[in-house]
Amino acid sequence: xxxxxxxxxxxxxxxxxxxxxxxxxxxxxxxxxxxxxxxxxxxxxxxxxxxxxxxxxxxxxxxxxxxxxxxxxxxxxxxxxxxxxxxxxxxxxxxxxxxxxxxxxxxxxxxxxxxxxxxxxxxxxxxxxxxxxxxxxxxxxxxxxxxxxxxxxxxxxxxxxxxxxxxxxxxxxxxxxxxxxxxxxxxxxxxxxxxxxxxxxxxxxx
Numbered sequence: 001x002x003x004x005x006x007x008x009x010x011x012x013x014x015x016x017x018x019x020x021x022x023x024x025x026x027x028x029x030x031x032x033x034x035x036x037x038x039x040x041x042x043x044x045x046x047x048x049x050x051x052x053x054x055x056x057x058x059x060x061x062x063x064x065x066x067x068x069x070x071x072x073x074x075x076x077x078x079x080x081x082x083x084x085x086x087x088x089x090x091x092x093x094x095x096x097x098x099x100x101x102x103x104x105x106x107x108x109x110x111x112x113x114x115x116x117x118x119x120x121x122x123x124x125x126x127x128x129x130x131x132x133x134x135x136x137x138x139x140x141x142x143x144x145x146x147x148x149x150x151x152x153x154x155x156x157x158x159x160x161x162x163x164x165x166x167x168x169x170x171x172x173x174x175x176x177x178x179x180x181x182x183x184x185x186x187x188x189x190x191x192x193x194x195x196x197x198x199x200x201x202x203x204x205x206x
Contacts (some may be wrong), residue, residue: 007193010186017183018061024176025056032169038076048080052150059143060180062159067108068144070101091155096146103139107132139187144184151177 029036029049036053052074058069068190074097079089089095114120114128155173161163 003193005189005193007190010190010193014183014186017179017186021176021179021183022061024159024169024172024179025053025195028169028172028176029053032172039079043165044084046093047076050076051080051107052154053075055097055150056147056176056180059104060147060184067101067104070104072161074098075102078171090097093149093154096142100139100142100146101136103142107112107136107139134190137191140188147180149179 029052033045033049034043035046036049037043038050040046054069054073054076058073059066062069077094078088080086089098110128111132114125114132119125120128151173155170158173159170163169
């Protein structure tokens with residue numbers, strides 16, 4: 001049973017927050033952090049900048065393309081760390097991030113095999129649907145929580161390197177994380193809400 005809220009109305013909020021989050025994370029990394037780069041011989045931070053952009057836009061906002069963009073985003077973090085001499089997989093954010101990609105892959109493969117090809121029996125599909133939905137929502141909650149954790153981790157490093165704690169960049173990063181959390185919240189509320197009822201009398205017969 002869905003929440004007594006029209007999912008269409010919530011979806012408007014989701015789209016606004018999604019666009020806002022994408023614009024904010026791009027503005028932060030291009031204007032404040034100097035841009036994005038696949039490789040750089042002078043500034044390795046430009047490589048890392050691809051990571052928050054793809055993780056927020058890919059995993060949080062564009063769930064359908066999350067696996068591919070998420071893998072590229074993680075690769076860019078490893079590339080930056082390796083070329084900058086920074087250790088890998090030492091933080092809770094990185095551990096949860098790897099776990100999310102693995103869980104997302106398991107969810108995708110199971111859904112493909114059971115619901116698409118070769119396809120499970122009708123009974124298996126029926127029993128799988130609620131668990132598939134629940135597991136997907138659990139993964140998405142992890143994704144949103146870990147994105148906020150990632151913003152916090154990066155901002156902590158930046159503040160330790162000298163950026164102002166109450167400066168415009170710090171505020172932008174914090175507000176981007178808040179938008180990401182609000183976006184994820186409204187996505188979940190939309191998924192749990194009442195689907196719009198079909199209006200069979202909207203069109204008149206010719």
